[in-house]
Amino acid sequence: xxxxxxxxxxxxxxxxxxxxxxxxxxxxxxxxxxxxxxxxxxxxxxxxxxxxxxxxxxxxxxxxxxxxxxxxxxxxxxxxxxxxxxxxxxxxxxxxxxxxxxxxxxxxxxxxxxxxxxxxxxxxxxxxxxxxxxxxxxxxxxxxxxxxxxxxxxxxxxxxxxxxxxxxxxxxxxxxxxxxxxxxxxxxxxxxxxxxxxxxxxxxxxxxxxxxxxxxxxxxxxxxxxxxxxxxxxxxxxxxxxxxxxxxxxxxxxxxxxxxxxxxxxxxxxxxxxxxxxxxxxxxxxxxxxxxxxxxxxxxxxxxxxxxxxxxxxxxxxxxxxxxxxxxxxxxxxxxxxxxxxxxxxxxxxxxxxxxxxxxxxxxxxxxxxxxxxxxxxxxxxxxxxxxxxxxxxxxxxxxxxxxxxxxxxxxxxxxxxxxxxxxxxxxxxxxxxxxxxxxxxxxxxxxxxxxxxxxxxxxxxxxxxxxxxxxxxxxxxxxxxxxxxxxxxxxxxxxxxxxxxxxxxxxxxxxxxxxxxxxxxxxxxxxxxxxxxxxxxxxxxxxxxxxxxxxxxxxxxxxxxxxxxxxxxxxxxxxxxxxxxxxxxxxxxxxxxxxxxxxxxxx
Amino acid sequence: xxxxxxxxxxxxxxxxxxxxxxxxxxxxxxxxxxxxxxxxxxxxxxxxxxxxxxxxxxxxxxxxxxxxxxxxxxxxxxxxxxxxxxxxxxxxxxxxxxxxxxxxxxxxxxxxxxxxxxxxxxxxxxxxxxxxxxxxxxxxxxxxxxxxxxxxxxxxxxxxxxxxxxxxxxxxxxxxxxxxxxxxxxxxxxxxxxx
Numbered sequence: 001x002x003x004x005x006x007x008x009x010x011x012x013x014x015x016x017x018x019x020x021x022x023x024x025x026x027x028x029x030x031x032x033x034x035x036x037x038x039x040x041x042x043x044x045x046x047x048x049x050x051x052x053x054x055x056x057x058x059x060x061x062x063x064x065x066x067x068x069x070x071x072x073x074x075x076x077x078x079x080x081x082x083x084x085x086x087x088x089x090x091x092x093x094x095x096x097x098x099x100x101x102x103x104x105x106x107x108x109x110x111x112x113x114x115x116x117x118x119x120x121x122x123x124x125x126x127x128x129x130x131x132x133x134x135x136x137x138x139x140x141x142x143x144x145x146x147x148x149x150x151x152x153x154x155x156x157x158x159x160x161x162x163x164x165x166x167x168x169x170x171x172x173x174x175x176x177x178x179x180x181x182x183x184x185x186x187x188x189x190x191x192x193x194x195x196x197x198x199x200x201x202x203x204x205x206x207x208x209x210x211x212x213x214x215x216x217x218x219x220x221x222x223x224x225x226x227x228x229x230x231x232x233x234x235x236x237x238x239x240x241x242x243x244x245x246x247x248x249x250x251x252x253x254x255x256x257x258x259x260x261x262x263x264x265x266x267x268x269x270x271x272x273x274x275x276x277x278x279x280x281x282x283x284x285x286x287x288x289x290x291x292x293x294x295x296x297x298x299x300x301x302x303x304x305x306x307x308x309x310x311x312x313x314x315x316x317x318x319x320x321x322x323x324x325x326x327x328x329x330x331x332x333x334x335x336x337x338x339x340x341x342x343x344x345x346x347x348x349x350x351x352x353x354x355x356x357x358x359x360x361x362x363x364x365x366x367x368x369x370x371x372x373x374x375x376x377x378x379x380x381x382x383x384x385x386x387x388x389x390x391x392x393x394x395x396x397x398x399x400x401x402x403x404x405x406x407x408x409x410x411x412x413x414x415x416x417x418x419x420x421x422x423x424x425x426x427x428x429x430x431x432x433x434x435x436x437x438x439x440x441x442x443x444x445x446x447x448x449x450x451x452x453x454x455x456x457x458x459x460x461x462x463x464x465x466x467x468x469x470x471x472x473x474x475x476x477x478x479x480x481x482x483x484x485x486x487x488x489x490x491x492x493x494x495x496x497x498x499x500x501x502x503x504x505x506x507x508x509x510x511x512x513x514x515x516x517x518x519x520x521x522x523x524x525x526x527x528x529x530x531x532x533x534x535x536x537x538x539x540x541x542x543x544x545x546x547x548x549x550x551x552x553x554x555x556x557x558x559x560x561x562x563x564x565x566x567x568x569x570x571x572x573x574x575x576x577x578x579x580x581x582x583x584x585x586x587x588x589x590x591x592x593x594x595x596x597x598x599x600x601x602x603x604x
Numbered sequence: 605x606x607x608x609x610x611x612x613x614x615x616x617x618x619x620x621x622x623x624x625x626x627x628x629x630x631x632x633x634x635x636x637x638x639x640x641x642x643x644x645x646x647x648x649x650x651x652x653x654x655x656x657x658x659x660x661x662x663x664x665x666x667x668x669x670x671x672x673x674x675x676x677x678x679x680x681x682x683x684x685x686x687x688x689x690x691x692x693x694x695x696x697x698x699x700x701x702x703x704x705x706x707x708x709x710x711x712x713x714x715x716x717x718x719x720x721x722x723x724x725x726x727x728x729x730x731x732x733x734x735x736x737x738x739x740x741x742x743x744x745x746x747x748x749x750x751x752x753x754x755x756x757x758x759x760x761x762x763x764x765x766x767x768x769x770x771x772x773x774x775x776x777x778x779x780x781x782x783x784x785x786x787x788x789x790x791x792x793x794x795x796x797x798x799x
Contacts, residue, residue, distance in 0.1 A: 552710065
């Protein structure tokens with residue numbers, strides 16, 4: 001049987017076919033669908049992790065006990081998991097352990113463009129790079145077996161265009177493998193320096209063995225063609241290169257760390273010059289150049305270091321041909337926006353009106369940084385908001401100023417808070433910080449497409465899980481000023497935030513409202529708001545909400561799109577002249593629906 | 605057959621991913637190698653969405669760069685214009701004459717370009733479609749995407765049977781008939797178009 005699968009679906013399938021037992025991940029674009037799809041296989045125990053570090057530690061533990069395990073993460077997730085990643089390489093694997101890492105050249109949904117192939121080199125962990133979905137499936141299976149054979153975790157590295165492109169995949173059956181069971185092995189798994197010194201030697205020997213294996217591995221091969229150009233390309237770049245140079249001689253490498261030096265030398269002996277086509281850093285180029293192949297190598301001197309590649313870019317760079325013909329004038333861009341009825345909108349609107357200095361974090365709410373809300377100064381990485389705000393507070397007070405005058409607020413989402421916001425909050429409390437923290441609690445991990453988290457009460461498999469009470473967690477740290485407020489209560493929010501940013505003690509405000517796109521909210525039919533053109537004074541206040549349902553007529557009056565509006569009523573509260581009202585006040589609306597789903601009490 | 609590259613472009617929520625899934629399955633059913641690519645993530649709602657489908661005897665790249673697509677199927681006028689640079693010389697744009705204001709237009713900071721269809725017609729072969737009307741005629745507003753696929757199908761030389769089979773397999777049961785009608789209405793829009 002065959003089907004069209006994305007790279008992510010194919011990895012899930014490969015893990016299942018390869019007898020995988022346990023998988024875990026924290027969601028992150030472009031890797032999220034790997035675990036979502038694994039969740040559909042009843043033979044595999046799978047679960048959302050609280051963060052990537054945790055996911056790898058749990059998978060490593062499962063490997064200790066002989067279970068074939070997988071973790072998946074986005075590029076920056078591996079930074080979070082880097083600590084266990086390096087140790088895992090020394091320890092090796094008992095049950096096959098696969099670390100899937102999805103990079104994001106072009107930064108479609110990431111804060112940087114880091115090339116995680118360096119992690120394989122750095123941690124001395126072997127790495128596969130598939131060039132399509134079929135290979136993504138095969139290599140995941142292969143990695144499970146080789147991980148056990150060579151006693152090492154195995155990295156499978158994709159990019160957005162591998163993870164999110166679909167191509168035809170042939171299916172195989174699942175091969176059941178037994179979970180071996182836990183047997184202690186002190187010298188292998190306890191990285192006391194005395195053990196680790198021994199392990200490091202074994203790791204170096206292992207790399208030599210895998211390099212030797214790579215010389216004859218089916219995924220590394222010379223594809224004969226015109227000998228005047230020899231091409232080395234990894235991952236998706238292989239496909240772009242094939243498109244542009246259909247007849248060249250190719251060195252196709254699926255095991256891109258460690259590199260098969262003999263095969264590379266053999267290839268270099270067959271061709272007149274080498275083009276190295278790779279996205280991101282000159283990873284292959286540096287290694288091939290260091291081999292002194294005695295042949296001309298063209299790489300990053302022609303191929304861009306930044307952004308994604310595509311066939312046109314490769315053609316322009318290496319053939320000097322430009323197939324593009326049409327220029328267009330500057331047209332309006334279409335930035336993503338917080339949804340109509342989004343609970344975050346009112347919070348950012350309030351922060352803007354209070355002229356607060358806001359450190360931000362990673363999630364849908366990062367869109368609060370864009371106009372017209374424009375109320376987030378910084379976005380660094382998961383969990384950074386709290387530490388960043390505390391650092392600003394420290395520097396301002398060292399200037400002899402009262403930091404409260406800076407109106408510092410850290411804004412972080414519920415899932416991001418669980419991921420890595422708790423530790424900086426402990427730091428802030430311990431070191432006598434006073435910065436105000438707002439936790440935007442929409443009861444879900446929204447940005448990546450609604451994955452459950454410790455606050456949502458459900459697990460990946462859809463069964464009830466235990467729920468972490470954010471308020472109790474924060475109080476447990478010792479913070480006394482903890483308030484939960486309805487994100488739609490604009491008046492209350494303004495008073496509360498204004499009071500807390502002037503407090504000489506730390507405080508945490510939990511702004512709570514379920515995401516309007518939750519399945520149970522999304523399928524309901526809502527009434528909508530209408531603006532009375534006669535009453536509208538064009539004061540612009542409601543336009544500043546940045547709600548996609550609100551637009552401006554030619555006469556500069558407010559118009560609300562009934563197809564988009566969900567009747568949340570935030571604009572009604574903002575309007576100073578009562579020009580906006582619900583079409584049918586008795587009909588269902590997003591505000592009422594959200595309260596029903598939440599079943600919560602305000603708790604001030 | 606030379607590889608065909610189709611870009612389907614529009615705005616989040618318009619059914620672009622479903623449309624490109626249908627096209628991919630149709631091409632696979634017809635015996636072609638198929639690849640497809642799109643970007644998820646930040647384009648949850650209101651952002652622009654582009655999906656590329658390529659099929660032929662053997663397909664390598666799942667995407668095309670500037671000047672790489674034979675056909676652009678645009679679900680919205682501004683997105684037709686935005687994607688024009690991806691069209692090959694001699695390519696065709698099918699443009700749904702439907703306008704969704706992006707935020708900078710809705711908030712009054714930028715103007716939506718006037719007469720986009722005319723602009724496109726001056727540059728390339730352009731097939732304007734009123735998919736909203738076709739969907740209305742089919743009795744289900746959610747069939748706009750399938751009506752547009754009907755327009756596209758005229759260029760692809762894949763039998764209608766295959767299209768209808770995949771539509772039956774992939775759309776919700778109660779909407780199958782409306783989608784079939786929408787598909788045929790779309791087909792009629794370009795009885796003699798050649799790409």
